[in-house]
Amino acid sequence: MGETDVLAPGRHGDGLPDGAEDWTSSGSANNYNGKADAGESDAAKWDTDGDGLTDGLESGVVTATRDTDLTRFAPDKDPSTTTLAADLDKDSDNDGLLDGVEDRNFDGKVESGETDPNNTDSDGDGILDGVEDANHDGIQEKLADGTMQETDPLSKDSDVDGLSDGLEDANRNGFRDKPGGVYNETDPKDSDSDKDGLRDGQETAG
Secondary structure (H helix, E strand, O other), rough: OOOOOOOOOOOOOOOOOHHHEEOOOOOOOOOOOOOOOOOOOOOOOOOOOOOOHHHHOEEEEEEEOOOOOOOOOOOOOOOOOOOOOOOOOOOOOOOOHHHHHOOOOOOOOOOOOOOOOOOOOOOOOOOOOOHHHHOOOOOOOOOOOEEEEOOOOOOOOOOOOOHHHHOOOOOOOOOOOOEEEEEEEHHHHOOOOOOOOOEEEEHHOO
């Protein structure tokens, strides 16, 4: 759909009237020029930035307009926080994860099991959410035996060894570095990096 519907000003299903989306980039006044200018969401699309969240949800809309397609509309459960719908910004906090990956149930509220699309480091361990969730799918990858393939962006200490992930991954790049063939970091995905029977936190404590 490249044009809006003059008979159904909110038909595309994001919950925003077309006129509310066609505004100036400064947000000071509607310009009604029929184009998605810089700073505007696209009135002909339900998800302008393609992050999986409707423009209305990202804008804090809780009640659909009369003509909204209710098969697409999702009310925002936490309108006090909003993400970016305009300018093709799929990743509002620039942490490497799409907003729709972080808000996994697409309801606008940060809930248990979700990272925060407005916080680059949801668990506060010093590592970006998108670095911890290396394949950017919103799920911590583990092997069948429970071996972690990624650190947990919702846990400061993924391996529960007494050291924060950001302390173990000192340069916070998501890898256990081995310059010159010698490890210079402990492994935040393994509680006993050197396999000596002691947790890394125990050894660091002395």
